[in-house]
Amino acid sequence: MMKVARLADGSPEIFHTLQGEGQSLGAPAVFLRLSQCNLHCHWCDTPYTWNWEKTPWEHQDGVKFQRAKESLELSSQEIAELISQHQCDRVVITGGEPLLQQKELIELIKQLPQISTIEFETNGTIIPHPELITPSIFFNVSPKLANSGMKTDLRINFEALKFFRDQSNAVFKFVVCDEDDLAEILQIQATLEIASSRIILMPEGRDQETLAQRAQWLAEVCLTHAFRFSPRLHVILWGNERAR
Numbered sequence: 001m002m003k004v005a006r007l008a009d010g011s012p013e014i015f016h017t018l019q020g021e022g023q024s025l026g027a028p029a030v031f032l033r034l035s036q037c038n039l040h041c042h043w044c045d046t047p048y049t050w051n052w053e054k055t056p057w058e059h060q061d062g063v064k065f066q067r068a069k070e071s072l073e074l075s076s077q078e079i080a081e082l083i084s085q086h087q088c089d090r091v092v093i094t095g096g097e098p099l100l101q102q103k104e105l106i107e108l109i110k111q112l113p114q115i116s117t118i119e120f121e122t123n124g125t126i127i128p129h130p131e132l133i134t135p136s137i138f139f140n141v142s143p144k145l146a147n148s149g150m151k152t153d154l155r156i157n158f159e160a161l162k163f164f165r166d167q168s169n170a171v172f173k174f175v176v177c178d179e180d181d182l183a184e185i186l187q188i189q190a191t192l193e194i195a196s197s198r199i200i201l202m203p204e205g206r207d208q209e210t211l212a213q214r215a216q217w218l219a220e221v222c223l224t225h226a227f228r229f230s231p232r233l234h235v236i237l238w239g240n241e242r243a244r
C-alpha cells in the first residue's frame, strides 16, 4: 500500500494539470502526490505531507496537520486506475519525498504501460532503485540549501547527488530565496562538476508577488552563470491552490 496525500474532500491528490516547474515546464501531466518526507523544510509548500500533529518538526506557517485527514493508503492498482482515467501520457510523482516508497512505486510503474514519461520530483537524498533507472523515467533533483532550515548532513547526500549526476535523465533544480544562496549552489556545482546547462534556478514563493520580485534578480543570475530559469507556473495561474 502507498501513502498518498489526501484532499479536503477525502480523495487522493491525483490530478491533471500543466507541469509548473523545471525542464518540462508547461507539459500536460497527471500528478501523484505522496505523503511523507525525510526533510522538513521550513518554507515547504506541501507541509500537509509531513508536518503532522505530535511531530517535532517546525514550519514557518506554524500549522500542524491531522495525519488521518491528510494521508490515505491505496494499492498500486488503485492508483494506476485513477491515473489511467486521464488522457495523458506523462506522470509526475511528487511529495513529500516519493523515493521513500520506491518498492511500491516499482509495482505502480509496471501498471502504467500507457505512460511514456515519468518524472520524479526528489530532494536528492535517496539513491533510486535500479528498476527505476529506465529511458522513460526522469529525475528532477532539488537539493535543499541552507535556506531550508535543514542541517547540512540531512539535506545533502553527496553519494546520492553523484548518482544523479551520472544519470542522463536527471537535472538539478535549486529553490532560491535570496542572492546569498548562490555561493552554496556554485559550491555544490563545483564539488559535483555539474554542467551549468543541467542546473535550473527557481524562486521560492507561494504567491505571485514574492515570485515576481525574486524572478527579477534571479533571471540576471541565470544569465551570468548560464543556468536555466524556472518560474512556478502553477502559482502564476492558480495561486497556492491544491491539486492545480
Ligand code: SF4
Binding pocket: 037, 038, 039, 040, 041, 043, 044, 045, 046, 047, 095, 096, 097, 123, 144, 148
Ligand atoms: S524536501 Fe520538499 S517536500 Fe520535503 S520538506 Fe523539503 S520542500 Fe517539502
